[in-house]
Amino acid sequence: MVFFVKIKINLIQLSVIPLLPLFHKFNRAFFENSLVEDNQPLIKVRWSDNRLKTTAGFYKKRVIDGVIYSEIVLSKPILEKLSIVEIQSTLCHEMIHAWIDRILKINEIHGPIFKKKMEEINNIQDVFEINIRHDFPVLRRDFKFKGRCIKCGNVYFYRRRMFNLSCKKCCNTYFRGVWSKSCLIVFENI
């Protein structure tokens, strides 16, 4: 008798970065380790298949027989074309939703608690910036250029190429709101 062992290869994970290390990193840095219990994430984190094109990511929860199942799904087709900065900001955005729901147990979407946490995270690091919108790359389909700040690495989207443009976030953070060439935006085609 021959047994066939079916090996399931998760092709989705091969072309995009693994999300779990990022989840653990953010959980420790921004959520006081509250999203992990007994070394297990309270929320499942995964990439979508190729069909999720309407949003960059979402958080959802289901309760089955009293057991809570919650997960964060990030859009592979949208985010694989963008930089690590967008993946980080989208994951962190959804982690705030998960934290409000699972830890604070408050029913809120983009209300004052969300905004306060978002600002707190945006202020203590300058690798990425969380935005209120989930669907930022979708709405930016008509943008032809991508500009990257040479100082903080943040990526912004533009309809036309501009010269001597500086990163507003860095100008505000490091140069008291004054234009500086040390945080110029370098343009590239999308």
Ligand SMILES: [Zn+2]
């Ligand atoms: Zn949201």
Ligand SMILES: [Zn+2]
């Ligand atoms: Zn910058």
